[in-house]
Amino acid sequence: MFKYLIAVLCLVFGALTLMYFYIGVPVIYDGAKDVILNVHRADNAEQSISKIYISAFYFVPKNKKEDIFTGWSTTLQEKLEALMRFHTVELQEKSELTYTIYPEPIIGRLNNIEYDTFITQHGNPEALRHVVPEIESRVFEANGDLFRNDFGTIPKDAYHVLVVMYEGVGSIGGDNIALISRTFLTSSEYAPVSESLLAHEFYHTLGLPDAYTLPEGTVTSQDIMGLGRYTPIGQTYLSQKSLQALGL
DSSP, X not given: OHHHHHHHHHHXXXXXXXXXXXXXXXXXXXXXXXXXXXXXXXXXXXXXXXXXXXXXXXXXXXXXXXXXXTTHHHHHHHHHHHHHHHHHHHTTTOSEEEEEXXXXXXXXXXXXXXXXXXXXXXXXXXXXHHHHHHHIIIIISXXXXXXXXXXXXXXXXXXXXXXXXXXXXXXXXXXXXXXXXXXXXXXXXXXXXXXXXXXXXXXXTTTOOOSBOTXXXXXXXXXXXXXXXXXXXXXXOOOHHHHHHTTO
16 A cells, blocks of 8 residues: 555656646747847938937137137037937937037138028028038048048948037028037026937937927927927937837
8 A cells, every 4th residue: 555655646746747847837938039129210210320420510600700609519518418318218228329529610611691591480491501511521521621530430330410509590400410509508598408409409310300380389299309398308208109210
């Protein structure tokens, strides 16, 4: 009887062992490891923004040289650092943003009246159309008068963006280009929201549209593309809709 009991217990133990190792242990599949998030421009899924490289400038019309802001380089650096921190958090470290600042103000060939738009409700598209081609030809072309061998080398596979602090009026963002009045970045009136104003224009370079309508100004989002541009950058965000458009 005792031997029979031992045999039964051995069979039961063996069966339980078999069930534990081959039946009772669930197979956990970590599908997240197979998902590679391809962050991209909001309006072009083929254009990766996993690496973004900003070339930043301070542009001064010819007749505005006396208005050059002495702390311009420090200001640009501080605002771009704030943008970099915001971008890293909001895009969940899926997009690397780096930047370089041209080491001296660029004095324009024209007076401000030839760069500016008188009505800035839609930004300053005239400045965008005139300032940026001038920078590109003078800085990035080998025969340009401001070309430097130690500036302008764009990292491989990086999405290149130009950010221009402009000694003039308005602000506007478009394909690869963001232009913002120096006043928005240095005036005490805009100090609490200056980084957010810059970030708003920067995200236009990634294809995100305004989240408000013109001319009535009806806000359609609370994030940085809408009302959040008037909020300190530490208190604003990119909406889920914006993040989804960027591939997240």
